[in-house]
Amino acid sequence: MNIEKMFSTIDTHVAGEAFRIIIQSSIDLNEDNVKSNHQLLQNFYQDEKDFLLNEPRGHRGMNGCIIISSKVADYGLLFFNHDQEAQFKYGGLVTSVTALIETGNLNVKENGIYKIETIQGIHEVRVNFENQEVSKVLIESNECKVLENNGEYQLVEVDESRNYVIFPLPDSIPNIDLDHLAFINKWGRKTVDRFTDENIPFDGIVITQSSGAAGNEICSVTFEKDGSITRSPGMDSTFAIFTALKKISNENNQLTNYSIFDSSITANYLPGTLNRFSVEIQGFTTGMHQFIFDKKDPLKNGFLLK
Template identity: 20%
Template sequence: MHITTCEMHTCGEPLRIIENGFPNISGETILEKIAYIRENCDDIRKFLMHEPRGHHDMYGTLRVKPDLPNADAAFIFMHNEGYSTMCGHAIIALARYCVDTNIVEAKEPETLVNIQCPCGLIPTYVSYSNGLSGRVRFQSVSSFVLKMDVCVNVPNIGMINVDISYGGAFYAFVSTDALGLKVKSGDALKAVEIGQAVTNATKKIVKVEHPESEDLGFLYGTIIYDRTELKSNDLVRQMTVFADRELDRSPTGSGTAAHIALLYAKGLLDLNCEKTFQSIVNDSKFTGKIVKEAKCGNFNAVIAEVSGNAYYIGKNSFTSEDKDPLKAGFTVR
């Protein structure tokens, strides 16, 4: 096997962009393509995401042919557990990548890149000046609150209240004070285990359904946030645990869109009022705001705009040897 990649990060969260070496895949729609890869090529996901070429918190993407008429490019997202429906940190990096590799013709002062991902079409805008791409902003799919104040019994924690909101993927939201945590790197390992426990407990009692597609109806992870700052500060601190105990280094793009919808539903955020969302990593920040109200099925929804910066960190050429007993990749947790 020989696969080449471009490596980027958005606010510290890695993105491995597969450029060459992936076999041809079947499927008319992007969701059908994911199903085909899951059944026939999942070994390549493990090859690239798992050790020794990746790590437990690696994230990757594969460009595929769009099936929406207005899409400039389409991408499938992958991680340690499988595949996701939306990834905001990836969208921010991929928009720069599309401009810099001439997938989309660059225009000053801002270039529109329409990116198709499994949850829908994401209009993305790349600032561009003097031949250089810069900060990126994207507008989410319709984001909405599924349920609020759901009482969940979490092992070793007890009864807590969670909110469930959608921003391209569904997340359970729980405050730090309910869990005895702080949004800081020193609490990251505890947050991983507790966040996963919250996700598992919530899945047992809440049926997560998307009004427009059953393929989008699953709980992707848990976002732990500092509730004390919401009313008095323009800064929201949060950390996201998703997939199989994967900890996002960025503030999480789809999670930020979901959080914006939740804040709006609770009367804590007004239209076009910008907030900053920060992860556990210093200087890892997104800004977000509501650009308009919307509907998703019978749900009141919003279109959230999230912006951030992505950077190139290198190129890779991955191979395997037939005699290598660990050539398929492995995990240690």
Template identity: 20%
Template sequence: MNRNNFANWEAPASWLKISSLECHTGGEPLRIITSGFPVLKGATILEMRRDCATNYDHLRTALMFEPRGHADMYGCIITPAERADSDFGVLFLHNEGYSTMCGHAIIALTRAAIEAGVVEKCEPVTALRIDVPAGQIQAYAEIEQGEIQRIYFDNVASFVLDADAEIEVPGLGRVRYTLAYGGAFYAYVDAPSIGLSLQAENHSQIIDAGRRIKQAVQASRSITHPFQADLGFLYGTIFSAPTQTPGVHSRNVCIFAEGELDRSPTGSGVAGQAAILHAQGALPLNQKIVIESILGSQFQVSAVSTLSYGAHHAVIPRVEGNAHIVGKSCFYLDPSDPLQHGFIFR
């Protein structure tokens, strides 16, 4: 083993130290904060979200922005459970603020929670209940001979808010979109209809188009969640297109927050896609489809049940994917560092 004296460096005791577990799901990063973050106040996840945004947003930027992160970084804070039957709660972080739901994070958290002993490992299936801003998520891991074989979760009620909308977008012209909710609201756009390639080498153009569409939709309409005002906002734009990959239904590329490009197929995004396809009669209950990301990583999604959700006909989507642990990190905030709270270029 190659070790040198640089490993002997120690931070002054007065510096804030924040530790994390580093993961990815289908290429999309997840930084799980494991220690050092202040305890958030509130009886619900939404109340804790407000407390974090009001009092500790400088720590979000410190952990998501450069030099500790980057413009497409994603993370989460573990909180006490909101509900008596939940295992824990989670607050999601990104370059713009705080997500309401995140499927790729749920998949990574399920693996990490089981492997770290946060919940007891049970064969053949370990079930978790996780409180998120959008509600309670039921997550599952199938286990064989002590090893996780499959991870999937049942999402919150997902529905179509506007099946046929159109907006004038600077630089793109008239753009047709569907507005749907899968734990967050997205504007879904058929990429070929605007001449947009979803190949990885076209990522800059995809980000630009996604930001333009999001800004135009936000400026043109209000978005209301049936029950929680805090959930009523447009989170991003999702582009869909056919793919040549055998056995794959389509490719999804999500541009969310402040121009972040999701490396995964987007868990809450494919949940909204399931709601759209079910409403169109193209996805019967319990029929599984595979959706790929800009990297070719895959999520499997189905609609497992229907329900009324306020005035909306909704489905409960089931999303399956895989996650990997890639490291542990320890970050320090030097009070004399003028860039201690981070910076970002997008």
């Protein structure tokens, strides 16, 4: 076998959402700023991105991140995804800093504060490192706001850049649980097609169901733009739901969002802000891998099961 290209990765997840952190590869991003390197990654290297994201090495839920150097932060982080428009995910901040510290690729700081440069700007995270493990990562969102509330749904903008459509549980779905996954999938794909046909831009469509008497616990499912279900409660989704609830009642300052798979994300309102939130959560390193790209492989770019 002629080994043409080799990729070294750290596989991770946060609340069930998987991220493949690329630490060494043939992807040559040699520009001197994040935006230019982002454009290189988006416009080229499609074979490499498909190879890393698709089955048999990946799956529909896999997200890609690539570590680059930064002149203004501890490191730079670029994203690539099955959805080519997805340019940033908060979960990538959590999992990348976790993986880099736990594998010795990033020095441990006494103050626990790390800066990560992304296409969405520089994000500061606070890391709790103990017993050779990253036990928690604290992140803060930027401003979120409700753009529309028409009685059927609320349209919420997260970080002034990503839009989520928030629906209450529809009558066609008895409950948000795995027993009713067929009903959930059917509704999700129908609604995604509706918004796509009507040319309404969105980054996710979310259904919600209250799960606690105090009003600060929610079950939710997020559908991506191709109708796929996000494999976690979703950081963006949690911020969007919290913003929508704050528009109705300003009573609660904490929200726990549960996924259909029983993972959860708890967000706290940052007092004195216009709908900014914090999340303290643990990411997990699940493996270190080396992948070989063989151009003779008939499935070198992989495939996706629908």
